[in-house]
Amino acid sequence: MSAPIPDQVLRRLPALDAVRVIGALAVVGHHVGFATGRNTGDAAVGAWLSRLDVGVAVFFVLSGFLLFRPYAHARATGQRPPATGRYLWRRAARILPAYWVAVVVCLLVLPQNRPASTGDWLRHLTLTQIYQHGQLRHGLSQTWSLATEVTFYLLLPVLAILLLGRRRPVPTTPTSARPDGVLRIALAATAVTGGWVALMGLGVLSLGLHTMWLPSYAGWFGAGMALAGAHVALRTGRGERWRWLDDLGRAPLACWTIALGTLAVATTPVTGPRDLAEPTAGQFATKLVLYLVVAVLLLVPVAFGPQTRTKGVFDSVVGRWLGRVSYGLFLWHPFVLEGIYLVDGRPEFTGDPLGTFALTVVGGLVLAAVSYYAVERPFQRWGGRWPRRRSTSESQSRVAVATAAS
Numbered sequence: 001m002s003a004p005i006p007d008q009v010l011r012r013l014p015a016l017d018a019v020r021v022i023g024a025l026a027v028v029g030h031h032v033g034f035a036t037g038r039n040t041g042d043a044a045v046g047a048w049l050s051r052l053d054v055g056v057a058v059f060f061v062l063s064g065f066l067l068f069r070p071y072a073h074a075r076a077t078g079q080r081p082p083a084t085g086r087y088l089w090r091r092a093a094r095i096l097p098a099y100w101v102a103v104v105v106c107l108l109v110l111p112q113n114r115p116a117s118t119g120d121w122l123r124h125l126t127l128t129q130i131y132q133h134g135q136l137r138h139g140l141s142q143t144w145s146l147a148t149e150v151t152f153y154l155l156l157p158v159l160a161i162l163l164l165g166r167r168r169p170v171p172t173t174p175t176s177a178r179p180d181g182v183l184r185i186a187l188a189a190t191a192v193t194g195g196w197v198a199l200m201g202l203g204v205l206s207l208g209l210h211t212m213w214l215p216s217y218a219g220w221f222g223a224g225m226a227l228a229g230a231h232v233a234l235r236t237g238r239g240e241r242w243r244w245l246d247d248l249g250r251a252p253l254a255c256w257t258i259a260l261g262t263l264a265v266a267t268t269p270v271t272g273p274r275d276l277a278e279p280t281a282g283q284f285a286t287k288l289v290l291y292l293v294v295a296v297l298l299l300v301p302v303a304f305g306p307q308t309r310t311k312g313v314f315d316s317v318v319g320r321w322l323g324r325v326s327y328g329l330f331l332w333h334p335f336v337l338e339g340i341y342l343v344d345g346r347p348e349f350t351g352d353p354l355g356t357f358a359l360t361v362v363g364g365l366v367l368a369a370v371s372y373y374a375v376e377r378p379f380q381r382w383g384g385r386w387p388r389r390r391s392t393s394e395s396q397s398r399v400a401v402a403t404a405a406s
Contacts, residue, residue, distance in 0.1 A: 015302045015314035017323020019062060022298065024326040026055030027142065028333045028364065032357045035337055037349030039274045047267035049353065050274035054263060056145050057220050057291035061299055063149055064224020065231070071160040072225075072232040075181070084157040091153045093383025095327075098375045099146065100125060102331040106139035110338055113137050130212040139335040144212045146330075151214040152221050163188060163225075182229040182242065189222020193288065201281030208278050219288060223296055231303060249305020259297035266290040327376065328368025329361075336363035 033039040033049025040046055074081040103124045107116040120137055123129040127147040129136055136144060164181050196215035199205045210216065233239025234246060248255055271287040272279025279287070302314055313319070337360045341348070 013303060014320055014323070015311045016062065016066070016299075017326070018314035018316075018319035019058060019299060019302055020326045021319070021322040021329075023055035023058030023062070024329045024333075025361070026052040026058065027330065028360055029357060030055065031142070031334060031337060032353055032360055035341070035349070036351045036353045036356055038353045045353070046274060048263075051263060051266045051271070054266070054291045054294050057295040058298060059145065060149070060152075060217050060220035061224040061227075061292070061295040063152065064221040065228045065299065065303065066224075067153070067156055068160065068225040069228040069232060071156075071164060072181070072229045073236075075160075075164040076232050076236050076238070081160060082157075087157065088153070090383045093379045094376070095146070095150065095153075097379045098328060098331060098371050099127075099143070101371065101375055102335070103140065103143075106335055107137065110138045110335070111342070112338070113139070130209075133206075133209055139338050142330065142334055148212060148214050148217060155214070159225075182226045182233070185222055185229060186226045189218045189225070192218035192222075194219075194285075197281055197285045197288070200284065207281065207284065211284060216284075216288070220292055220295065223292055224299075227296070227299065227303065234304075245300060245304045247305070248300050249303070250301075250308070252301035252308065252310045255297040255301045259294045262290050262293045262297070266294070325365065325368040325372045328371035329364045332367040332371065333360050333364035336360050336367065339363070 029049060030039075030052035033046065033052065038046045039050040070082050073079070103121075107113050107120060107124065113120070116137070120135075123132075123135050124137065124140060124143070127143070127150050129140075130144045130147045163185050192215050196205065196210070196213075196218070200207050200210060214221075227245070230239055230242035230245055234242055266287060270283065271290065272283035301308075302311060337356070340346070340356060340359055340363075341351075
């Protein structure tokens, strides 16, 4: 088999944008369930709404996959990995401007946040609000996951070196014998999260604070990274051991049925309380595992396997547009939700969840579109133009970094 050229291996997978939308809508549903009081109300509806925070797992697995793929490709082909400075600059241009706008608006406009202290401003503008108890402000509660993602972004170049080693010539051994690092990544991520949760179980770490920190979710990011390694191995013709992932990609209905069944298990008490009460370490670990299965089974049929009608639906014009504005929906939907209750004068933990969800999504998409066209897209273009690329081969190895968003 002739090896594909780099652009074919690292080509953008636009159908994954729709996966990001699913994650964003799930997070909206989770917050609406909490705001309307349904998370702890009706047993069936509340149980499902309370577990729609599975959308966070979708975000983290997807980020691990998209951002690690250029590093895996560089290692597989003996090319130079993405330049750290350029990678971090483009991540900052993608994430921070729109986020800072949301922080300013929420801290200035929402009456529950006034007056915001200097500490509130500093913590939220620097994405360090998760490192102390009780520092998440109204309209910004969802940003705990963004703070965790940014920590992953910062560590990724180091993790790539630790897990893959530095660049070296492509080995001359048969392609099937070349190491791809997939198992090493999976085992390392499992060890980090497993050890972290064990410390929670022993009382060394807090279940109310340290569940927001990166080590809790190393398994989710690591799963995405491992899938990226397998994807590159398959596309460079040396990943026969991972061919079963392409086989799974041919069976989206089966994958998503199992994912739905796994989420149904997560709606039971095995994953802990539905309100803000702290779970046990065992319950938290169970939730991590079940959510990981859901996120992986959602991603695999879209990232792996041949082009299918299902991928065509995900890759539609609407799907692509929703994917582009999904970050804005994530940022702005809590502000819209808070606004609905303020304008309508609703008491807390009341309201129709379906109607509230629809209003929140529509309002969130409006603000998301404004955010994308007025802030995100201009800064992405600016970030893509500077600093200038030093060589064509380097730019090829970075192509996926510019398109990855979360």
